[in-house]
Amino acid sequence: MWGKLKAHHAKVADRRFETMLDADRAADFSAQAGDMLFDYAKTNIDAEGRALLFDLLNVAEVAAKRDQMFAGQAINETEGRAVLHTALRNLDGDPVLVEQRDVMPGVLDTLSRMEGFADAVRDGTFAGQGGKITDVVNIGIGGSDLGPAMAVKALAPYHDGPRCHFVSNVDPADIAGVLRQCDPATTLVIVASKTFTTIETMTNARTAQAWMGDTVTDTGAQFAALSTAQDKTADFGIDTSRVFGFEDWVGGRYSLWGPIGLSLMIAIGPQAFRAFLRGGQAMDTHFRNAKWDENLPALLALVGIWHNQVCGYATRAVLPYDNLLSRLPAYLQQLEMESNGKGVCMDGAGLDVQSGPVVWGEPGTNGQHAFYQLIHQGTRVIPCEFLVAARGHEDDLHHQHQLLVANCLAQSEALMRGRTLDEARVKIADKFSGAELERQAKHRVFPGNRPSVTIAYPQLDPFMLGQIIALYEHRVFVEGVVLGINSYDQWGVELGKELATALQPVVEGHEGTDGKDGSTAALVGYLQQNGVS
């Protein structure tokens, strides 16, 4: 199935896609889900290429697998689990069966318990030993941090709850920096860990416990836990009334919609959190019902596959022209790379195309003054994904927002158009002449023909954030199904964890470096000489 696509790409690779871009193409190569517009006209995909990409969806049976996922079948085959984060935003409560059991009553019950607790924290009914909660510290890592941290930042204009902080790194600088800003008597610590075993999180949680124990008498009373492992939360001393559980069919990087979203709910309130869930649910409905040529997750996935597996572009840049989404690239790094960074297909065979791309990015316009040089003139092509809102939240500064939007549109236009040698010569003809003009002009050439897509929306409100996150989740699903991999396990993180556990006593100086390779032994030696143990 890849052969036809690669042959088609070889045929059109040198074409300048700008020449195809009339108003008809702009309409044809874009689609909408509710108010959200997805434009992929500035790519080299034409009608023939798109038809071949749709064939991939049919050959891989994406529609059937999508329906299996929503129906609660165990599509995470290497862990024997269903994949049902969508149930967490199934606000209407339609039954979702896992092994003949409807999981929705449990989901909705937990949601309402979270709402009760969030309201109590926000209105002071639940207080710290020094009074109303002023600060919430979420301790978690990976999916138990990136989602809520990204979303709390994204929805800052909707905050009316206590301050929220996030601690993830085992580096003591992280937790120490946060705790210094908080009063233990008015702080709520939320320990967020699906497994409740992750070493970084448990280490930080114990540090927070000790910090709080120095000031308040009942430390456990100001702790809450978000986890699937309720036996372990009990061992840690957290009362079940403040433990919010979820089931193993919610993957860590897909868990923001349930208990892991508690800090977000406390920050913006249960009503706004429900709007966020509604946005995700709306994208689910769109993904399940829209035809492929109008289906945003499918189209976003196919553009990704075209650029990575077909054209061979190894990375993609996510560039939100929306500072509220400044943590979106980091969030997507886990969502996309932990999900689709796999080299083995579901059946154990090796993947015969590249795995998912390297995802990276920064908000515009900051990136423009950092790495865009390489995007415009470097030798590698980097497909770009722009996100932009028609309106920001700072009405008094709308002129700045307009400048932001102009920059976003200018970048995709510049990437596509580029600048020819002739145009470069004309630009500097008043400054240089002869051989010097030629030399200088060459430095000012932009190859252009560089692809990008744009996701545009009216404003980043809770509903829209829900739509955006669910769009990317389903994009990952579609890409994974087409590649034939399991997007829902993460075996690749295990080896490093095992070796770190074994190295800890070595670093501390309790064990020697026998059996370690020369480089690792030398690094341990250097760090020990300089004070690590």
Ligand SMILES: O=P(O)(O)OC[C@H]1O[C@](O)(CO)[C@@H](O)[C@@H]1O
């Ligand atoms: O929520 P937990 O169990 O602490 O796990 C944190 C993160 O660690 C990982 O398992 C990878 O190390 C992620 O998938 C997960 O989001």
